[in-house]
Amino acid sequence: MTDEYEHYEAVVVGAGPGGAAAAATLARNGVETLVLERGVDAGSKNVSGGLLYAEESSPYTIDDLFPGFREEASDREVTEHYIHNIAGRNVKTFDLHDLHHHDTEWADSVLRRKMDSWLAREVHEMTRETGGGLLTEVRVNGLLREGAEIVGVTCDELDPIKADVIIAADGVNSELARDAGLMDWEEPDEWFQGVKAVAEMPEGAIEDRFNVDEDEGVAHLFSGDLFQNVRGGGFLYTNDQSLSIGTVFHLDSIADERAEPQELLDNLLTHPLLADWLGDEYTELEYSAKLVPDSKKVAHPSPYRDRLLLVGDAAGQMQAQGPIIKGMNHAVTAGALAAEAFVDARSRGDVSATGERYVSKLENEGVMDKLRPTRYKTLGKLGEVGPIASVMNSVTDSVVGRTAISVLGDRTESLFNSPFLMGMLPDTRMGYVTVPKVLAEELGDPVEGENTIEPPELDDRIGDLTYDIDEGNPHIELRDNSFAASGTAVTACPVSAKDFGGGCYRDEYVGTNGTEEHVVSLDTQPCVECGTCAVVADTDWTHPEGGKGVEYKQG
Numbered sequence: 001m002t003d004e005y006e007h008y009e010a011v012v013v014g015a016g017p018g019g020a021a022a023a024a025t026l027a028r029n030g031v032e033t034l035v036l037e038r039g040v041d042a043g044s045k046n047v048s049g050g051l052l053y054a055e056e057s058s059p060y061t062i063d064d065l066f067p068g069f070r071e072e073a074s075d076r077e078v079t080e081h082y083i084h085n086i087a088g089r090n091v092k093t094f095d096l097h098d099l100h101h102h103d104t105e106w107a108d109s110v111l112r113r114k115m116d117s118w119l120a121r122e123v124h125e126m127t128r129e130t131g132g133g134l135l136t137e138v139r140v141n142g143l144l145r146e147g148a149e150i151v152g153v154t155c156d157e158l159d160p161i162k163a164d165v166i167i168a169a170d171g172v173n174s175e176l177a178r179d180a181g182l183m184d185w186e187e188p189d190e191w192f193q194g195v196k197a198v199a200e201m202p203e204g205a206i207e208d209r210f211n212v213d214e215d216e217g218v219a220h221l222f223s224g225d226l227f228q229n230v231r232g233g234g235f236l237y238t239n240d241q242s243l244s245i246g247t248v249f250h251l252d253s254i255a256d257e258r259a260e261p262q263e264l265l266d267n268l269l270t271h272p273l274l275a276d277w278l279g280d281e282y283t284e285l286e287y288s289a290k291l292v293p294d295s296k297k298v299a300h301p302s303p304y305r306d307r308l309l310l311v312g313d314a315a316g317q318m319q320a321q322g323p324i325i326k327g328m329n330h331a332v333t334a335g336a337l338a339a340e341a342f343v344d345a346r347s348r349g350d351v352s353a354t355g356e357r358y359v360s361k362l363e364n365e366g367v368m369d370k371l372r373p374t375r376y377k378t379l380g381k382l383g384e385v386g387p388i389a390s391v392m393n394s395v396t397d398s399v400v401g402r403t404a405i406s407v408l409g410d411r412t413e414s415l416f417n418s419p420f421l422m423g424m425l426p427d428t429r430m431g432y433v434t435v436p437k438v439l440a441e442e443l444g445d446p447v448e449g450e451n452t453i454e455p456p457e458l459d460d461r462i463g464d465l466t467y468d469i470d471e472g473n474p475h476i477e478l479r480d481n482s483f484a485a486s487g488t489a490v491t492a493c494p495v496s497a498k499d500f501g502g503g504c505y506r507d508e509y510v511g512t513n514g515t516e517e518h519v520v521s522l523d524t525q526p527c528v529e530c531g532t533c534a535v536v537a538d539t540d541w542t543h544p545e546g547g548k549g550v551e552y553k554q555g
């Protein structure tokens with residue numbers, strides 16, 4: 001039957017930066033390429049913190065592949081980077097210039113709807129010239145097989161499609177990666193959860209409040225005790241006329257602490273340090289969330305099976321090592337390398353070798369060592385062993401640790417600017433909470449002034465989003481509605497909260513035969529499709545059909 005299906009040389013699933021890079025590279029080499037995007041527009045389903053890097057060591061950067069990108073699709077070039085270590089009102093700030101300019105050609109703030117939709121228009125024109133094109137509102141729901149071999153994709157809206165190569169750039173919740181058995185959602189400690197607000201800024205306010213020129217931007221990172229002991233931190237990036245403000249935390253820590261993501265974000269928004277930047281009036285344009293893979297643990301060393309190649313978040317290619325947060329640039333590199341591997345294999349008459357060539361290119365170009373640094377595997381993981389982590393945390397917060405930090409003083413800043421040290425930082429409370437708190441208490445100064453803004457309530461944040469609900473066809477189903485199996489989602493879901501009746505997950509006590517049972521109910525209508533519940537609850541999770549569900553205007 002598969003001989004009757006439509007055939008393309010290449011099918012790219014997802015029109016984000018990884019998919020766009022793959023499609024552009026394929027089209028430039030004359031490969032017939034079809035790009036399938038499930039959103040109503042490229043970027044309508046995508047969220048990122050907001051910094052896109054171009055690394056000097058990378059074989060591909062987005063502006064190499066798309067001339068005019070920085071003028072048309074990005075916001076500000078970020079030229080200043082700081083991290084703020086916080087304990088109550090006390091703050092100790094370090095300049096991270098050396099860390100973020102290491103191996104960096106440039107770094108721009110971006111908003112995904114603006115960026116991805118521009119890339120998609122470019123890609124559509126390029127792929128049309130080779131007999132393909134880009135289609136939106138098409139959800140690729142699985143893999144087409146001949147026997148056991150992957151030969152194409154299946155869709156909700158189209159008949160199955162065969163291809164010589166399938167490049168899955170369909171994000172952290174990739175259904176194709178799971179269908180192929182290459183990725184799973186089993187362990188919360190393998191993922192971060194990012195939650196973001198885009199805040200509107202009056203004309204000229206960014207230049208005045210952040211002391212930058214019109215074409216310059218700044219990045220601020222935050223860590224310490226303002227996040228209820230959850231492992232992670234916050235960020236603030238300047239866009240053209242808005243701010244991207246958010247938090248990124250280890251998902252297992254959010255789950256263990258029963259922390260509520262929107263409250264953690266509000267802790268950052270209302271801290272007095274942000275008062276002068278946010279001003280007296282706060283207008284939130286959009287609230288959003290996504291999962292982020294921890295590449296140190298899940299970046300797939302061999303991200304292919306048969307004709308299927310994974311790139312970007314779908315392959316776990318998100319570098320998050322302390323204050324180093326890079327994902328979109330790695331997706332661009334991987335997408336272009338995947339396309340290059342197919343072109344090479346095709347030129348030699350053996351497209352079955354594409355996957356092996358892709359793996360070799362990821363290794364030879366140094367991508368995998370950035371994502372899974374050897375120094376972390378040999379030293380960093382050791383610091384995460386329970387007894388060792390506990391001792392290190394206790395020593396840091398002891399008289400000995402505090403004395404050492406006081407003696408080091410501002411020389412500590414050089415440690416934060418070491419890519420080598422950051423690449424082996426253990427994912428424990430010590431690095432995210434204890435060290436920043438002690439730094440602020442021993443070396444910091446109190447912040448003057450008051451922050452008077454009032455962030456929106458969760459129901460207002462949900463209500464301000466745009467949804468096209470797929471009535472009667474929920475994309476998530478609870479397999480086990482007991483609180484023991486799925487109750488963590490009540491607090492971990494970014495659009496749910498304890499005692500909040502308007503979110504996705506709600507808990508209640510139900511009387512049955514004279515006994516009371518603690519259960520969870522699910523309403524997918526306000527879902528922001530982050531995938532959190534797929535990890536922390538007992539669910540069957542898929543994406544909504546093409547064009548359905550949440551639509552981000554900022555991203």
